[in-house]
Amino acid sequence: MIPTIPPSIDAESFARTRQQCSGEANAFQLERVAAELFSMEGVLAWSVDGEPWTDPRGRDRPHLHLRASGQLVVTCARCLGPLKQAIAIDRWAALAPDESSAEDEDLEAETYDVLVASSHFSLAQWLEDEVLLELLREPRHAECDLPGHLQDERTSAFAALESLRKRES
DSSP: OBSSOOSOBOHHHHHHTTOEEEEEEEGGGSHHHHTTOSSSOEEEEEEEEEEEEEOTTSOEEEEEEEEEEEEEEEEOTTTOSEEEEEEEEEEEEEEESSHHHHHHHHHHOSSSEEEEOOTTBOHHHHHHHHHHHHSOSSOOOSSOOOOHHHHHHHHHHHHHHHHHHHHHO
16 A cells, blocks of 8 residues: 555556556545545555447447545534444546547546546546545434533523513513
8 A cells, every 4th residue: 555645647547557556545635535534543444447449339438446435534414423433435537638538428428527637637636526525415414412502592582472471471
């Protein structure tokens, strides 16, 4: 395993020569992901494999396979406390020669993504994109309460309404 994600790879060469790389990424190493987390605890084990591939149209295409797994600590939408979320990513991506080809093909592709085959392809950015898509929109514990100060406000608001009702009687 390599300790960090390479800054960039030549995606097409990586895939055509069947290269592989893997490692671990701490939550704080993925800046856009870190901004969405409760804490910087958590590690993702990741790997990327390249391989030639024949797409459904019979075209010879380089392909990348990204896998990542681990746990990150997100913020519970209800209690605002820490919540561990499991991350499990298993994505395939065909490489297209340019942006317009990638966009056209991505609309047709159902079982894989289509990315632009850059000579400076960022694995870290691809990993971050996929982790961000994996994070829950409204993560919540199975059972938890509102934060204490909100419970007090909710109770006092109902108490205030009850006191108004009694005054009118």
